[in-house]
Amino acid sequence: MSLKILGIESSCDDTSASVLCDTKLHSNVINTQQIHEKYGGVVPELASRAHQQNIILVVKEALSLANTKLSEIDAIAFTLGPGLLGSLMVGASFAKGLSVSTGIPLVGVNHLHGHVLAHMLREKDEDAFVAKFPYLCLLVSGGHTQIVLVKDYLSYEILGKTIDDAAGEAFDKCAKVMGLGYPGGPVIDRLAQIGNKDRFSFNKPRIDGLDFSFSGFKTSFLYSLRDNLKQNSAFVEQNINDLAASLQKTIIEILLDKLVKAVKLTGITQIAISGGVSANSGLRKELSDLAFAQNWNLHLPKIKYTTDNAAMIALVGHFMYLCGKISDPDVVPQARLDFLNINVL
Ligand code: KG4
Ligand code: ZN
Numbered sequence: 001m002s003l004k005i006l007g008i009e010s011s012c013d014d015t016s017a018s019v020l021c022d023t024k025l026h027s028n029v030i031n032t033q034q035i036h037e038k039y040g041g042v043v044p045e046l047a048s049r050a051h052q053q054n055i056i057l058v059v060k061e062a063l064s065l066a067n068t069k070l071s072e073i074d075a076i077a078f079t080l081g082p083g084l085l086g087s088l089m090v091g092a093s094f095a096k097g098l099s100v101s102t103g104i105p106l107v108g109v110n111h112l113h114g115h116v117l118a119h120m121l122r123e124k125d126e127d128a129f130v131a132k133f134p135y136l137c138l139l140v141s142g143g144h145t146q147i148v149l150v151k152d153y154l155s156y157e158i159l160g161k162t163i164d165d166a167a168g169e170a171f172d173k174c175a176k177v178m179g180l181g182y183p184g185g186p187v188i189d190r191l192a193q194i195g196n197k198d199r200f201s202f203n204k205p206r207i208d209g210l211d212f213s214f215s216g217f218k219t220s221f222l223y224s225l226r227d228n229l230k231q232n233s234a235f236v237e238q239n240i241n242d243l244a245a246s247l248q249k250t251i252i253e254i255l256l257d258k259l260v261k262a263v264k265l266t267g268i269t270q271i272a273i274s275g276g277v278s279a280n281s282g283l284r285k286e287l288s289d290l291a292f293a294q295n296w297n298l299h300l301p302k303i304k305y306t307t308d309n310a311a312m313i314a315l316v317g318h319f320m321y322l323c324g325k326i327s328d329p330d331v332v333p334q335a336r337l338d339f340l341n342i343n344v345l
Pocket of ligand 2: 115
């Protein structure tokens, strides 16, 4: 008999629901909140409010697209954390209400576990389910930058992480000072396509081990902009493509330098990438070239599964349910959920 999981994700500004049957997706609905654009970043109170408005519609649509009745669902997997507490509360409360009223078991999922398995998501029977352990996952999102050693579906070790900003934050902050919209990553990606990436250079960190840092780069970018703007007030507009390409190149180099180091240290050549920044076309291209040159086996998630989505939550929920990791009804979301804490039940 097949296992059907309803996934619910609401950790930040995407309200999403998905139906997963065994390891195959039957639906994945994402409502990305537009309200934050004009504020240049996610406004937590507005995010919770928008989740409240969206959640019923999104879940209904996910069930309907999957042609699935609630009575056919075996478990409800929802994002327990980390994330914005008010946003998490909406998804968690909805999932708990649904569970209490139907008797369907609940599975509280760590959002980051979802990201590291995202490249395994598949929609068609003919797409092979690829899971090769152990692998190294470069997890690059708006809130996290980590190299994770994934030993099994639910067994992880963090080899390195950022000591200050995340890679997505670096993209977003640089975009903000140049007057570009939020989120800045996709805008920079687009502008960089016709820019000269070698035109400007910015500082890269010198940090031992596998940890990352983006604050030095960010400061050097800001100072360079400030100095150039003193000479020419139209500096940003006149050089926007080269600025985007050069800053993107620096962020990519910072990420890939550490990934190369991690491969050398562990000898593991199965490589995956995940999180919103893994949608970046420059990063995907450089990483693909590197993997080819180094003979690594690269697992890229589809673009639609790089940013936040309920499909990845349902996939982790699938494996947790199979291991009997069912949440108690009094489980509460946690804004700062530890990556390694699987037993949050
Ligand atoms: O994984 P995600 O949707 O949310 C978090 O869990 O943080 O990641 C959002 C981040 C934002 O910082 C956004 O600017 C970045 O991913 N991002 C990108 C691209 N698409 C999204 N960064 C660079 N290039 C992109 N194409
Ligand atoms: Zn995320």
